[in-house]
Amino acid sequence: MTALFVDEYPAEARLVKAAFLSSFIAFGIGALFGIIQALHRTDIFRFIDSIKYYTVLTGHGVFLVIAFTIFFLVGLYQWAVTDSLERGPVDIRFTWFWYGLMAIGSFLAAISILAGFLEQPPMVLGAELRANVLFTFYAPLEANPLYYIGLALFLVGTWLAGIDWFRTWWAWRDENPGERIPLRTFMVLTTMMMFFLGSVGVIVSILVFILPWSLEITESLNPLLTRTLFWFFGHMIVYFWLLPAYLLWYSVLPKLSGGRLFSDPLARVVFILFVLLSTPVGIHHQYMDPGIAEGFKFIAMTNTMFLLLPSFLTAFTVVASMEHGARQRGGEGRFNWLQALPWRNPAFTGMALAGLVFAFGGFTGIVNAGMNINYLVHNALWIPGHIHAQVGTATALTLMAGSYWLVPQLTGNRLVGRQVALFQVVLWFVGIVFMTNSMFRAGLVGVPRRTAEPQYQGFEYDVPVGSMGELNAQLALGGTLLFISAMLFLVLMLLTVFNNDSEPIVDGTLPPALSGPEDSPQVLDNLRLWFGIAFALVVLAYALPLAGIVAQSGLFGQDIPPFPVSSEAVMYLEFGLDYVGALVT
Amino acid sequence: MRIHQYEKIWIAGAMILIVGFIVTITYGSVGLGITMIGDEEETIAPDELNDDEQFGEPRVEQVGENEYAAYVVAQTFIFQPDPIEIPANNEITFYVTSRDVIHGFYVPGTNINAMAIPGQVAELTVEFDEPGEHGLICHEYCGSGHHTMEGLIVVQSEDEFDLTELSAETPDTVAPGEQIQLNATVENGQLEPLETTVNAEIGDQTFQQDLTVDGKSTQNVTFTADSTQLGVGEHDWTVTVDDYEETGTVEVVSNETDEQAGGDES
């Protein structure tokens, strides 16, 4: 047994712990907001004003899919790079600098969101402090500039993290000329290349258009342009959420199963495919948008389908590695080997269940990607069903399971409550089955997402099997189980951190792949090449649609003023009067 | 690169599946003639909507035999027009835009689904086979009242459906001995001529006239009553054309001084 990560790299371990701490705080608040939504939407228990629901929903989105996932990612990746290159960053002060930027950024975004709960939010930067614009912040809905500043700082911090890991790798390369990039570092570097490329969209959208407009430096913007720039980033980001889970599935899960990764070269191919394909597909989120030609939607659809390939490959490799592990442990038979897997290990079981949900969620994603079928489900509750299967479970549950394995190595403490942890991951699985089952079915009958009160005066939903009441009950039940599971996880983490005089019983070594890097062609490590191709593909997919949007209504749109979302209806009233006035004259 | 035999089979299978998906979807969206939302429509600045020929007065209009256009404006937190009345078994093309923020245009449980983006016009064509009512909701978060934003699509049977508009007026007051003129205007928004009968009542006097209004045009009818016969005082009047009714009152005043010719339209 080798030395623990914390003993070998105490400085790096401190940073990873800080990142995980930020991640878990966000997770806790996000989960709390999740259960509030689940109870409010279904009208089972409404204790906030429906207007405040959107504050909650903004928080849920930002805390979970921006803060929880990405803070965890930077922590995990810092561990992966350090551990696989066997060296720390070039300058750890720089490492703390980007972490600091991310922390400040998310703090600013968080207070601007949470201020939405105040009856009388303070004035900041010339506007009321609030950000009820959800995590997609579609203009011309407008948040306080602080929200955009916070998000921008967070993104810049993440960029710098990527640069930091590249620097570490460059330094390592000089010390180890001619060596293959270790697999985990390879995964980190390719993920970050993907992020560099895809985040350009949202960074331009914020820094060039939305922030100056919210500060009243510019007067107008083009809502379709900022929306398209958001989705330029928006699909890439879903893989940014997913790839940390992939990293764990490829590197840790085979070991937990008792074996080794099946194929190193295919793992590299998978990550390269993500670099190439995850950005030029964003338009599949805009099938319903006017102003984007059908042809471009079609190209996005085709690319999206090819993006299934890396996930299919992953399914194969992960299952094959698990089978190998099971057979090493004495498993036999066509399917009986499944019994030989370490199901009592929460880290293993969590990841395996997450993978199972991911496979199912993937099929719902194919439905979303179908241009025609999407008409039925776009912006219906089906979509959060898909979201919770994927990032909400494939990623979140894998990260929790991974924490059970990693946190003891970061703290030097033994995991508290292994049995409870096992119960926790299974509980998450049960909760997600209930919640997403309800969301998928409700989505198919047309219940919209992002709505505080999805019941309307003019019509009733036509539920073919079961009833609306039953669907609501399932959603609330699933949400409650998930919330309990989330809290259990946090309690176990907390107890583990303070479980000082104990020895962790984790072995942190990761065995090499069955088919190692020597089997993978050298060209796979040519990161410049892949980045170049990825860049070209993005230009191909986006140059024309963006040019079209700008040609139609201009870079800055046609006099589109901001619409601050405040809890007061005054603005809308004024606007309505204007309109009525115009009708009368 | 060394790839295991099983892996090769799996990759081949995956590729076949992917190409299969693409083919099915392409067939589903092109082969079946479903039109998608694209960029065919001109853009329009939200602050020019009021002066726009189409969106200045959001409405349903007949544009061809069995073809209608519905101009819909979404704004916080209503749809206009509301309700949207359309005939069954006709091709309806919705043109949807937004006056302020991004809204949605969604008939739950159907594939009538579009985003209403300020500056842009979404175009989608649908046909309803059966008369009935359908809820229309905004399914993109648009601000604090988002969950209240709904409209109604009323599909009428083809026979029942029309685009007739009736308006009528009389002077507010007349002096005894003067004639009371009741002007009724019947507008036919459809392309076919409208053959109908106008019935009117002023006090206890009744009138009737057959009328043919050409497609996309307007006809005026005037009924004249004698105020002396009606006598001094207030008199109710009513005009009906098919299912439409307009009512008002006219007063016969003895005092000659306050004679103002103001229009009274109820």
Ligand code: HEM
């Ligand atoms: C405690 C467990 C959770 C519960 C009870 C829960 C519940 C919900 C509900 C009811 C919605 C739909 C809200 C609406 O559209 O009106 C929602 C949306 C969403 N959830 Fe969760 N959720 C949970 C955990 C998570 C996790 C772990 C993630 C991701 C890591 C996540 C990501 C999202 C996202 C991205 C949305 C869409 C937000 C938007 O539309 O702006 N949720 N959640």
Ligand SMILES: [Cu+2]
């Ligand atoms: Cu996507």
Ligand SMILES: [Cu+2]
């Ligand atoms: Cu809305």
